[in-house]
Amino acid sequence: xxxxxxxxxxxxxxxxxxxxxxxxxxxxxxxxxxxxxxxxxxxxxxxxxxxxxxxxxxxxxxxxxxxxxxxxxxxxxxxxxxxxxxxxxxxxxxxxxxxxxxxxxxxxxxxxxxxxxxxxxxxxxxxxxxxxxxxxxxxxxxxxxxxxxxxxxxxxxxxxxxxxxxxxxxxxxxxxxxxxxxxxxxxxxxxxxxxxxxxxxxxxxxxxxxxxxxxxxxxxxxxxxxxxxxxxxxxxxxxxxxxxxxxxxxx
Amino acid sequence: xxxxxxxxxxxxxxxxxxxxxxxxxxxxxxxxxxxxxxxxxxxxxxxxxxxxxxxxxxxxxxxxxxxxxxxxxxxxxxxxxxxxxxxxxxxxxxxxxxxxxxxxxxxxxxxxxxxxxxxxxxxxxxxxxxxxxxxxxxxxxxxxxxxxxxxxxxxxxxxxxxxxxxxxxxxxxxxxxxxxxxxxxxxxxxxxxxxxxxxxxxxxxxxxxxxxxxxxxxxxxxxxxxxxxxxxxxxxxxxxxxxxxxxxxxxxxxxxxxxx
Numbered sequence: 001x002x003x004x005x006x007x008x009x010x011x012x013x014x015x016x017x018x019x020x021x022x023x024x025x026x027x028x029x030x031x032x033x034x035x036x037x038x039x040x041x042x043x044x045x046x047x048x049x050x051x052x053x054x055x056x057x058x059x060x061x062x063x064x065x066x067x068x069x070x071x072x073x074x075x076x077x078x079x080x081x082x083x084x085x086x087x088x089x090x091x092x093x094x095x096x097x098x099x100x101x102x103x104x105x106x107x108x109x110x111x112x113x114x115x116x117x118x119x120x121x122x123x124x125x126x127x128x129x130x131x132x133x134x135x136x137x138x139x140x141x142x143x144x145x146x147x148x149x150x151x152x153x154x155x156x157x158x159x160x161x162x163x164x165x166x167x168x169x170x171x172x173x174x175x176x177x178x179x180x181x182x183x184x185x186x187x188x189x190x191x192x193x194x195x196x197x198x199x200x201x202x203x204x205x206x207x208x209x210x211x212x213x214x215x216x217x218x219x220x221x222x223x224x225x226x227x228x229x230x231x232x233x234x235x236x237x238x239x240x241x242x243x244x245x246x247x248x249x250x251x
Numbered sequence: 252x253x254x255x256x257x258x259x260x261x262x263x264x265x266x267x268x269x270x271x272x273x274x275x276x277x278x279x280x281x282x283x284x285x286x287x288x289x290x291x292x293x294x295x296x297x298x299x300x301x302x303x304x305x306x307x308x309x310x311x312x313x314x315x316x317x318x319x320x321x322x323x324x325x326x327x328x329x330x331x332x333x334x335x336x337x338x339x340x341x342x343x344x345x346x347x348x349x350x351x352x353x354x355x356x357x358x359x360x361x362x363x364x365x366x367x368x369x370x371x372x373x374x375x376x377x378x379x380x381x382x383x384x385x386x387x388x389x390x391x392x393x394x395x396x397x398x399x400x401x402x403x404x405x406x407x408x409x410x411x412x413x414x415x416x417x418x419x420x421x422x423x424x425x426x427x428x429x430x431x432x433x434x435x436x437x438x439x440x441x442x443x444x445x446x447x448x449x450x451x452x453x454x455x456x457x458x459x460x461x462x463x464x465x466x467x468x469x470x471x472x473x474x475x476x477x478x479x480x481x482x483x484x485x486x487x488x489x490x491x492x493x494x495x496x497x498x499x500x501x502x503x504x505x506x507x508x509x510x511x
Binding site: 062064068072089095099108141148151158161164168172177 | 298299302304313314315316318319324326327330331342343345346347349353356357394403459508509510
């Protein structure tokens, strides 16, 4: 049964199941939603995922949400190369790092990204249209987040704290990659797929803390992942400039 | 296999229950979380211990690896020791266990820690010598954990934070009540790690916020808590308490989402 993935650009949460499916060699129907056009809060999509979050994977009768949990489902439910280590302690490490990315590192990096990128790119739209778009967001947390991004109400203090956390996360990742080639250990895993979706943007957004000189292991790890055919195929599904930025890793 | 744990409450309670459910041999290392000594033990030195989002513990040491994050420790135990499985066998059921854990960790966990620390940890710290506490706190490697302890030391819990925590607990109780109307256990027909995970965080709630969780407003959750509490493995886990009041033992633990 061919699954359908509802997703945006190969970036952050959308990119995680895209890359996992490609690595696994699972054929899927791609349903692109334009996050900046608020497609994810429109009635057609709310019929599929009432929370209005992306990505979502529809497999038979099942509607799966939460990108990291979707990746584990993909690895468990489909044939193809295993994307989780065999050793249980390495699986533990894979999950520890995915949570660290999802709940510590990514929210900080995306707060900076939203204030300099998402906010400005939608702010010049009709104010009434924006107001309606915000009112349609089903989850209170997402409503607050979008309002903050659109009206740029992040305080300088919040942004400074996010920059500090990005520096802590970058340092920790560099340390981890000095112990083993891949995050969980000797094999490429969902933790690397997760980390790449956030990690490819760090040298672009925070070049002063993440570059060939200061974090050579992160840079080598990013290039090694982008050299994989599955990563190339995933980022080729991008439609905007945002996804095309990844090609700096070819050099 | 060694488990460094505190009183059997919230995070420490989860691996203790899983170990007893599976009947595994382990060495219990009871730690005074307020002394922060675990950060100076060489066998525990690792970035995942230093930057543990749950703060002080529990920490499982097995196969030469010091593991933190209580839910992932229980998942480790279920994968490393597959007898007496504590997860559904199918991919869908396992996805459900993971999504419950994410919700418990992001929404319920921080809210319970806030109410618990305000009610029990802050007064307990007031009764101690401030200089001793400050001295011990200097051992904490992560800035986020230090900030959590600082808030408890100052008793800095705003009305907004308390209201937000109560709101989150209300959302969680309703979500569990609805789920338990569809099946006997959170991930489906059988007791699983999802139940252990949620139970450990919900157990102190009838004391912290009796109006939000009681037999009247959430009869199915109340009955489910009772069913789990009656399990021999849960009784054995709670018997690790030294104070006799494990439900009053809190550390700052999980942060609330910074996105509001």
